[in-house]
Amino acid sequence: MREFIEKMRAAGRLTEVSSPCSTEYEAPKRAAATDDLVLFEDLDGMRGVMNLVATRSALALALDIREESLVSMLAGCRFDGEVAVDGKVTTGHPDLSRIPIMKHYPLDAGRYLTSAIVFSRYGGVQNGSIHRMQMLDKTHLAARLVEGRHTYNLHKAALADGENLPVAITIGTHPAVTFASCTRVPEGKELAYAAELRGGMLPVRECSNGVLVPDAEIVLEGYIGAETAEEGPFVDITGTYDPIRIQPVITITGMQMKRDPIYHGILPGGAEHKMLMGAPYEPKIYTAVSGVTGVKNVVLTSGGCGYLHAVVQIKKRTQGDAKNAIMAAFAAHTSLKHVVVVDEDIDPTSLTEVEYAIATRVRGDEDLMVITGVRGSSLDPCRLADGTNVKVGVDATMVMGREDEFVRARWD
Missing domain, CATH: 3.40.1670.10 (UbiD C-terminal domain-like)
Structure with missing residues (x-):
């Protein structure tokens, strides 16, 4: 992700905010006012970024594809990149309060992870997809798992076998990985697709629960069990509020952050949300x-x-x-x-x-x-x-x- 941020800086499409900025409404408002990538130097004490790929031209730059050829080139992808395991993830004590998780709008149920990719693995198959996740406390998140989608099905299969679903959550990945995780691909091919978009090969590391993760600013390790909680209301793609639902709870058991990590937040209903939903x-x-x-x-x-x-x-x-x-x-x-x-x-x-x-x-x-x-x-x-x-x-x-x-x- 840091490589791409510097590419956007070199292209003159980065707005830097050096003054302190609050995670409650202030940062989301700044992101809503521009389509430029916004880099916060002090987002409640941590660095952060929003509008990473808020435009078609930014997405094209991230994928190294000419903008006018973006759709036709992506239509020809084969999801056959190489994923190479390169080391282990070592996590420490989890504490979600150390992360600048935002509250975006006044009627939101609370603070939400919006860019985080949930990698889950069960029965020898791994999935990667973005789920909105409401922070419940320092080690628990309520995740919106859409019925019939892959994470939902893996979780259902694990519970049927009397087991929890192992997960690893990444925050702050290269846009190619994020884009691949938003795309309906053949089962288990998200990382292979990301590898293809990154030139053919993607290094990953293995978490203690067997889940593979790419390079990321923050990695959370944990599982989804049988516990549920209220999730929502929360603003979705139309800018209107999604209702309260009873959703599964993710328990975080480990946490790893880069030195001086950069948190990535996506504004719900904003330009980047629309780009990653539609493109x-x-x-x-x-x-x-x-x-x-x-x-x-x-x-x-x-x-x-x-x-x-x-x-x-x-x-x-x-x-x-x-x-x-x-x-x-x-x-x-x-x-x-x-x-x-x-x-x-x-x-x-x-x-x-x-x-x-x-x-x-x-x-x-x-x-x-x-x-x-x-x-x-x-x-x-x-x-x-x-x-x-x-x-x-x-x-x-x-x-x-x-x-x-x-x-x-x-x-x-």
């Missing part, structure tokens, strides 16, 4: 759409919470391609709510361009696909009680054979 789905949508038509780019928009709205840029081959692209996008990312398909001459990263395409190329009676009674995102506050919602696809492409009527005046 991993763009290659998946790209691949799905490539099966039905020529695809050029996919963008999950910031205004759509980085998760609910997609703009898909295609090269039409037949008149029905845009609608096929809409269906493919919805199938690839089931939380999508609205999809707009545009032509090659429309920049999908520009909302002005996308709105122009809707204004000049859409007929409401022909170019809208409305799908009712389908399951969408559980984070969408307008979902019905049974979890269903309405999805809308917009074909904002030119009618084939009439392209001359849509030629735009240009000087280039």
